[in-house]
Amino acid sequence: MHELSIALGIVKISEDETAKAKAKKVTKIELEIGELSGVELESLNFVWESAIKDSVLEFAEKEINIIKGKGKCIDCDTEFDMKFIYDTCPKCNSNFKGILQGKELRVKALEVI
Amino acid sequence: MCGTCGCGSDSNGPTILKPGEHEHVHGEHTHSHENHHHHHDGHHTHEHSHKHKVLEIEQDILQNNQVLAARNRGYFEAKNIFSLNLVSSPGSGKTSILERTLADLKDEIPFYVIEGDQQTLNDANRIDALNIPVIQINTGKGCHLESDMIFDAVKKLDVKNDAILMIENVGNLVCPSMFDLGENKRVVIISTTEGEDKPIKYPDMFHTSDICIINKIDLLPYLNIDIDKLKNYALQVNPNLQFFEISATTGEGMDAWYKWLKKNVI
Ligand SMILES: Nc1nc2c(ncn2[C@@H]2O[C@H](COP(=O)(O)OP(=O)(O)OP(=O)(O)O)[C@@H](O)[C@H]2O)c(=O)[nH]1
Ligand SMILES: [Mg+2]
Ligand SMILES: [Zn+2]
Ligand SMILES: [Zn+2]
Ligand SMILES: [Zn+2]
Ligand SMILES: [Zn+2]
Secondary structure, X not given: OHHHHHHHHHXXXXXXXXXXXOOOOEEEEEEEEEOOOOOOHHHHHHHHHHHHOOOOOOOOEEEEEEEOEEEEEOOOOOEXXXXXXXXXXXXXXXXXXXXXXXXXEEEEEEEEO | OOOOOOOOOHHHOOEEEOOOOOOOOOOOOOOOOHHHOOOOOHHHOOOOOOOOEEEOOOEEOOHHHHHHHHHHHHXXXXXXXXXXXXXXXXXXXXXXXXXXXXXXXXXXXXXXXXXXXXXXXHXXXXXHOOOOOEEXXXXXXXXXXXXXXXXXXXXHHOOOOOOEEEEEOOOOOOHHXXXXXXXXXXXXXXXXXHOOOHHHHOHHHHHOOOEEEEEOXXXXXXXXXXXXXXXXXXXXXXXXXXXXXXXXXXXXXXXXXXXXXXXXXO
């Protein structure tokens, strides 16, 4: 269950940034999670409460922006939506592609007090 | 809780041990724990100024692991160490492949091994029996290795220049894919008993690997697995994968793998 490591990573970033800003706690956290990032939102939500306990995030509102997967075929330049990392080019069927977006795993912003 | 290793408390954190060391010694797992302090500002919560400030930090959640992985990579490069991260489901044959490889090549190439498991020194003891320097990382509740553990383990192992470092990750096809250790090549191992659709069931691991070893080919007569189908699924996930088909038990197919290893150490 790597979602626990991910959640604890988010807590660490939040603790560091809150301290740097000389703030007390986080009132809202904005996350960006790509559909191809390998993180299951259900699992993340499942471990969230225990991960943020006793941290600056304990009472924070959590907002998750989901970023859709998009790829670009290396053989024919077609851009296409990706649901899975192994999706092939819809036009020429090639497996060779660059991933344009969807791998994100980011803390975008913290609202602190 | 520990942000890097996912340990519930420090006594649950990873331990890094050599065979023969006492198991109760807590390892030299050194990530900074200075942010673990709790906030006991209960009596000061009465300011009603509500000065909310927004910090636009845009920070990658895995950044800490990636920074330390880059440090490992630099260290390996400086010492001309060729490092491999072996990943697979539990029981696909990672340790067996290591045992045979080390036994066959140890007179030609200096090897060092880092073993990752949640519990026990069993795998390290199997390597130790071959007189190869080895260290065991027990991750406790953690289900994968992270780059800071490798940094600590490499220092403790005292890896010499011009060597091959084999890192056997925790048996788990899911989360080790997200954690770069700074390795030169990632090797995913799948055994013939696992079914040909593994690569699309666990695509991230195949997507991030460079080499795919198909192990236990001695069992093919007893199974109806279609190896070409397995490879095609794997190539659909990652068209750059290079394959080796081997049996760690009989030694079949190991020569091509050895050739590739030797090519990578000068
Ligand atoms: N028939 C056959 N059995 C094998 C082969 N390679 C490994 N095994 C057996 O598979 C079992 C697991 O092998 P290990 O090498 O311990 O597997 P592992 O991937 O290191 O396992 P974990 O570290 O627990 O994840 C053992 O019983 C091995 O004897 C092979 O090529 N053929
Ligand atoms: Mg093993
Ligand atoms: Zn996981
Ligand atoms: Zn195309
Ligand atoms: Zn720890
Ligand atoms: Zn894990």
